[in-house]
Amino acid sequence: MTAQPQQYNASNAQVTVTIEEGEKPGATARLVENIDALRQTTPETAGERVWVEYHTVRGYGGGLFYHEPDNVTSRDDGGAMIVTENGDRFRREWGTKEKGDVLLWGADPTGTLGSAEAVQRIVDSGLTGTIVFPNEGVFVIERTVSMQPVSSVANDGTVKRQGEARMILRSRMWSHFGYFRDRAAIKPGPEVNGAMFTHVYMAEGLAFFGPDEKRDGHAYHALELDGYVNKVTRCSFNMPNDGIVTWAGANIDIVYCHFIGCQNAVRTHGEGEIVTTYTFTANLCQYVGHLMNCAGQLWGSQFNNNTWEACSGSMVVAQVVFNCGFVTNWIEGGGNADDPIRIIDNTTYQQNRENWAAGNNFHGGGWINTLAPSDHEYNNRFGGVNLDTNKVIVSEATGSGVALRTDGLQQYLDEWKGCVELGIRSTSNKNGGADIGLNSSNAINLRASNGYINIRKGDGAISDESNxxxxxxxxxxxxxxxxxxxxxxxxxxxxxxxxxxxxxxxxxxxxxxxxxxxxxxAMPFIIHWSGAYTAGKGSDASAYFDVSEVKDNAIHLYNNHMETRSPRLWVTTNDTDAEFDHWEVIDAYSGSWQAYGVCKGVRLYFRERTTGEFTVPDSFDMMLVNGW
Structure with missing residues (x-):
């Protein structure tokens, strides 16, 4: 743009400039000072072009406008369409400018004036889905800006908003520890109570800097997300209260951000609500209360590569922590050495379940490492799979777990589960059952504290007595x-x-x-008999048979509680005058010994060596082997 020297007043507002941008490069246009001056301008010709030097703050936000003679309905939106006092309409020629540039809508990059109205104008215009802050400049947001679209405007100017505009806030600012806060930052005004921006869809490259303490009882935060498929990337939040707030939410990514001094980096409200699929990746948190403070149940979320340095509270707090991942987070300093703080805290007892963790690092500070609990200290801690301490731990929040170490497998039991076995099980398919192989280069040692090693038929075995x-x-x-x-x-x-x-x-x-x-x-039963006995009254040595009777010159031995199958008998007497003669079946199964070979007992016959007469010895010993 080429301009002649000029002074602005009502009598000489005929200064012209040569325009090198817009639709007609090289043409001339009348020059006015600012947007307010444009509103007082009367077009000299239909379609006249006017160059506005600046919008509200000198040096920023000016541009080329042209008169629309046939337009009698468009409203004044403060940036793209200006309506004069006489009802004429001037529309901005955008050229290569971004429609969402806040300077073109009256934002003040010096921080002297508030910029909330300028941002609100962009939202309400509906011309763009992206609001752009310059990389430099201090912008004061003196009231909450709603990024909900306008659904209707009443006669008195009352605006009704409904739905979601899904708008993006974008810049390339950065303010680590408040550096550049006087050159590149977005600051809350003293009257802001709540969010600086609500119903935010995405935010990228913004530097939020708040005062060091609450003012006038107001609690404020930078962003309130619309709660679905939100992305906040490369933003810095130096805020005394919360950085980001949302109702529950799903599919929300917080990536490469810096939080310093925040009470909560992210806080969700809605007690009992299921909050799902959040991703926190490579965020730097310093002097923060909580990275994620969830009033509801946190499901299916990931916390990866975050730095938790000199922070005061649990990194993650939720009623329930379920099916979440914690990988390669760096925890340094902070916590409470006198009363250590749980790094992951579920406010509902025992509801830290089915999660997984790997590669998390702790360096000093007063923390209870609920990601990788110590042996026998699982209670109300991490439930899931953990790879943090040179072992693989699969545990429940109640305390039971199994650890795979470099030297073996170890089970932990909690106080509620009871004595469940540590099982190693295989399955089967159409090709048969899978073996379990133990291959040792030396001995295989089986030790049992109670003295028993039990071998049982497997669950998948065929139900057969012989199997x-x-x-x-x-x-x-x-x-x-x-x-x-x-x-x-x-x-x-x-x-x-x-x-x-x-x-x-x-x-x-x-x-x-x-x-x-x-x-x-076969291994035989060794039976010693030294006299008849009634049911259950025999000695342990004769207990194979429940009852023993002497009648009809024979010793009757039988058991009504179990069967004897095709027995082999070897009998010796301790009486030198008697010898064993033969045995007979008692109570054969189904009345047929020949068919089944099963009986309840036997009759034993002895003879005197000298006379051959049947006799009953004082005692005898018998080995009995059941048949195959």
Missing amino acids: KPILNYPVSKLRDQEVDTALQLQPDRMNMFSARVPVLNTDPSDSTQRTVRRVPS
Whole structure:
């Protein structure tokens, strides 16, 4: 623009300038001082172009306007359309200027005047979805700016707002520790009570700087988000109260921001509400109360690569912390050394569940590390998967957990769950069940504090009396001869160990070859009898049989509570005058011993050695093995 020397007054407002921008470069236009002067201007010709030197503050916000002679309805929005006292309308020629530039709508970059009205004008114009603050300048927001769109305007000028405009606040400011606060910052005015900007969709590169304490009882914060798919990126918040506030919210990202001195970096209200899918990434927090203070239930959110330095409260506070991730956060100093503070705090007891954490670093400060609790100190802490302390911990908030360490696997039990087993389980598919393999380069040691090592049939096993776990023990001699076989140990029908012992035989189909056969063996019951007894009154040595009677020259032994199957008997007497003769079945199953080989007991017959007459010895010993 080329301009002649001029002074502004009512009598000589005919100064012209050459315009090098807009739709007609090189044309001339009448020059007026500011927007107020334009409102007092009468066009000399239809479609006249007028150059406004500045908007409100000298040096900022001017530009080229042209007269629209046929426009009689457009309202004065203070930046894009100006209506004169006579009802003429001048529209701004934008050229390469951004429509959302706050200077073009009357914002004051010196901080002398408030800029809230200028920003509100941009929102209400509906011309753009982006509000742009310059990279330099101090802007005072003296009242709350609503970024909701205007739905209607009453005759008295009352504005009704509804819905969401989804508008973006953008700049490239930065104010770490308040540096540049007098050159590049957005500051609240003394009367702001609440948010400086409400219904914000996205914010990028803004530097908010508030005073060091509340004034006149007002509590204020920088941004109130509209609560859905919000992005706040590379902003700095030097505020005494909250940085960002929203109602619950979902899909909200807070990335590369700096919070200093804030009571809460982000605070959500709505007690009991489910708050989901927040992401906090690479934020620097110094002298902050909480990074996330959630009045409701925090679900499915991520906290990654944040710095929590010299801060006073829990990094995250929520009623419930569920299915959230905490990865490579840096916690340095802060907290309370005399009364350590939980770094993650769920205000509802035991509701820190199904989360995961990895690579978080603690350097000094008074903190209870709820991300990686100490052994046996899980109660009301981190529930989920943790990788922080050279071990993998899977735990519940109530205290039970399992830790995979470099030296093994360890279980922790809480006070509520009871003594549940630590299980290692496999599954099956159409190809069969999967084995569990233990392969040791030395011994495999099984230790049981109560003296028992229990072997049970698995949950997926076929329900069959004969289908009991088998212990296979490789036989070294046969293995050395390249014969793949093992000694098999298995409980028999009466739960005594039976064995199938491998032996080598000649292959009957080829005498030059050999084959393995398994010879049955068994662990016998050792029974000592020294007289008849009624039900349950026998000694432990004779307790295999519940009842013993002597009648008809025979000793009757039987048990109505369990069965004997195809028994093998070896009987010796302690009476030199008597010897064992034979035995008979008592109460065969279904009346057929031949068909089933199952009975309730046996009758034992003895004879005198000299006369051959039946007799009853004073005592005898018997080994009994149930059949296969």
